[in-house]
Amino acid sequence: MKPGIVIAGLLLCCCSGRWIGCGYAQTSLDHDPKERAADEAFFNRAPAAGEAIAPISRPASLAAKDSVWLDVHGTGVAKRTTHLWEASWGSYQRTYDRKVGLAIEYGTVGKTIVKARLEALFLMKDRAIEAHRRSITVSPGSLPRKDGAVGTAHAEDDNYLALGLRYQTGEKISGWAVRIVGEDGTVLAATASDGAFVDAAHDEGKWQALCGNVTWN
Numbered sequence: 096m097k098p099g100i101v102i103a104g105l106l107l108c109c110c111s112g113r114w115i116g117c118g119y120a121q122t123s124l125d126h127d128p129k130e131r132a133a134d135e136a137f138f139n140r141a142p143a144a145g146e147a148i149a150p151i152s153r154p155a156s157l158a159a160k161d162s163v164w165l166d167v168h169g170t171g172v173a174k175r176t177t178h179l180w181e182a183s184w185g186s187y188q189r190t191y192d193r194k195v196g197l198a199i200e201y202g203t204v205g206k207t208i209v210k211a212r213l214e215a216l217f218l219m220k221d222r223a224i225e226a227h228r229r230s231i232t233v234s235p236g237s238l239p240r241k242d243g244a245v246g247t248a249h250a251e252d253d254n255y256l257a258l259g260l261r262y263q264t265g266e267k268i269s270g271w272a273v274r275i276v277g278e279d280g281t282v283l284a285a286t287a288s289d290g291a292f293v294d295a296a297h298d299e300g301k302w303q304a305l306c307g308n309v310t311w312n
Contacts, residue, residue, distance in 0.1 A: 156244075163205070164207035175193075193247070213275055215273045223305050282297050
């Protein structure tokens with residue numbers, strides 16, 4: 096058994112008076128260190144040469160208006176694995192909860208107070224699975240404001256080895272996008288894990304397509 100917190104007792108199966116297998120239920124944190132390290136490397140990676148990932152991205156035409164800047168980077172990935180049951184012959188049922196954290200910093204080099212809203216999306220391929228939005232005030236002459244957001248994805252893995260069946264369902268966070276929007280709807284700054292998401296952040300139609308029916312937190 097791997098390190099973890101046992102949350103249920105043994106599960107035993109009996110056939111014709113003989114025990115034919117046993118299992119256990121367990122919850123473990125950071126179940127796979129190699130996978131966790133790979134996740135952290137992905138979300139905290141620096142842009143490679145020619146890669147469309149930018150710490151600050153906004154149309155040049157907006158720079159003279161409000162001069163709002165935005166910087167976002169990953170703060171790490173945490174994974175929680177819950178073993179609902181496992182059998183000695185290899186069958187099991189597990190759930191996975193993965194959290195991705197973002198450190199958000201913003202400010203302005205302009206001379207006016209900017210009232211806006213901060214929007215952050217956690218994405219699975221080309222759709223949002225979690226969204227955060229809050230009102231902010233960006234003041235000139237002050238220290239950069241710090242904020243943050245955490246996205247959570249849930250997945251299930253049912254493996255019935257004896258039957259040759261395996262069902263994997265759920266979500267996995269593969270990217271993120273953050274933007275600051277002025278009171279008039281103008282996108283003042285945006286950045287994302289992928290250049291395509293930056294473009295979507297500046298195009299309201301594409302942004303709403305990413306949002307889909309996600310509930311804003």
